[in-house]
Amino acid sequence: MPSTTPKKAYVSGFSAGLPFLIVVIPFGAIFGVIGMEAGLNLVEVMGFSVLVIAGGAQITALQLMQDNAPTVIVLATALAVNARMAMYSASMAPHVGTAPMWQKALISYLLVDQSYAASVLKYEEKPQWDVATKVAYFLGTITPVAPMWYLGTLAGALAGQAIPESWSLDVAVPLAFLAIVAPGLRTVAHMAAAFTALVASLLLAWLPFSLGVIAAGMLGMVAGAEVEKAIAQRAPQ
Amino acid sequence: MNDYPIWLIIAVLAVGTFLIRFSFIGLTGDRPLPPALLRYLRYTPFAVLPALVAPMLAWPAATDGVTDPARLLAAAATVLVGWRMKSLLFAVLAGLAVFYGAVALGL
Numbered sequence: 339m340p341s342t343t344p345k346k347a348y349v350s351g352f353s354a355g356l357p358f359l360i361v362v363i364p365f366g367a368i369f370g371v372i373g374m375e376a377g378l379n380l381v382e383v384m385g386f387s388v389l390v391i392a393g394g395a396q397i398t399a400l401q402l403m404q405d406n407a408p409t410v411i412v413l414a415t416a417l418a419v420n421a422r423m424a425m426y427s428a429s430m431a432p433h434v435g436t437a438p439m440w441q442k443a444l445i446s447y448l449l450v451d452q453s454y455a456a457s458v459l460k461y462e463e464k465p466q467w468d469v470a471t472k473v474a475y476f477l478g479t480i481t482p483v484a485p486m487w488y489l490g491t492l493a494g495a496l497a498g499q500a501i502p503e504s505w506s507l508d509v510a511v512p513l514a515f516l517a518i519v520a521p522g523l524r525t526v527a528h529m530a531a532a533f534t535a536l537v538a539s540l541l542l543a544w545l546p547f548s549l550g551v552i553a554a555g556m557l558g559m560v561a562g563a564e565v566e567k568a569i570a571q572r573a574p575q
Numbered sequence: 576m577n578d579y580p581i582w583l584i585i586a587v588l589a590v591g592t593f594l595i596r597f598s599f600i601g602l603t604g605d606r607p608l609p610p611a612l613l614r615y616l617r618y619t620p621f622a623v624l625p626a627l628v629a630p631m632l633a634w635p636a637a638t639d640g641v642t643d644p645a646r647l648l649a650a651a652a653t654v655l656v657g658w659r660m661k662s663l664l665f666a667v668l669a670g671l672a673v674f675y676g677a678v679a680l681g682l
Binding site: 357428434510552559 | 583598599603631634654655670
């Protein structure tokens with residue numbers, strides 16, 4: 339059986355990325371709509387989506403600006419929302435750390451929740467893949483997603499008020515994140531991580547600057563790792 | 576909304592976000608990370624994403640923070656279908672169907 343080529347990996351990544359469109363397009367559109375409502379112009383709204391390419395942080399920044407928060411708080415909070423991506427970067431590093439620098443820079447620009455989750459889950463499944471194949475898979479997952487993120491923002495900014503609020507498009511965002519996680523809940527350790535993080539996030543929601551989300555995420559990671567260790571010790575292979 | 580230096584904010588967020596994403600990929604190269612660290616990182620998406628969505632679901636901005644049964648039911652359906660069917664697409668579709676169904680029923 340021939341091993342997977344980068345080309346095949348790219349195509350398989352592309353098809354893994356396609357289902358994300360069902361959430362990326364509405365999410366982009368939501369940002370476009372609320373960006374224009376907040377008084378930004380079309381170029382500014384598109385600047386956010388093309389240069390920052392991080393919906394959660396963009397929406398956080400807009401909400402704080404509408405609350406007239408100081409610029410420093412706007413920046414610190416939006417970046418704190420993105421702090422989880424340092425963890426994504428660390429868990430991608432063992433897989434693509436030896437790729438050429440320009441590829442690593444490109445991956446870094448495109449390392450969003452969807453491309454990260456799809457790729458890392460695949461790498462766990464295919465540890466024998468070489469770096470070029472792994473990079474190709476990653477770029478495959480993001481190829482349908484990134485352009486449609488930009489276009490979704492543009493559509494939202496242009497359509498604006500034509501989208502009725504009663505559609506509650508915002509609901510697509512949390513459902514998308516849950517849909518990324520749920521299929522990967524294979525072990526008790528995964529479930530312990532998710533459940534701990536969820537409960538901790540609600541209990542720590544009073545912390546300022548989205549720090550509760552970051553602390554809850556770390557607690558969830560510790561819970562998952564500790565449960566994994568405990569299970570491995572009880573039943574050695 | 577105040578007069579913000581919008582392009583300054585966009586630039587800082589763009590550069591800062593890039594550096595966060597580049598941190599380990601760009602700097603650690605092929606040096607293997609310690610197994611203990613890798614064990615933690617394995618649970619990153621399973622911990623961070625639920626932590627991110629929990630407040631969105633419990634106190635949605637769209638309802639001014641009032642807990643919304645339709646959103647909670649939709650979240651439960653998404654997790655259940657995603658977990659059982661191992662499919663992101665079916666999970667999202669199930670969640671959206673339950674949400675709009677619940678809204679139509681007046682929940």
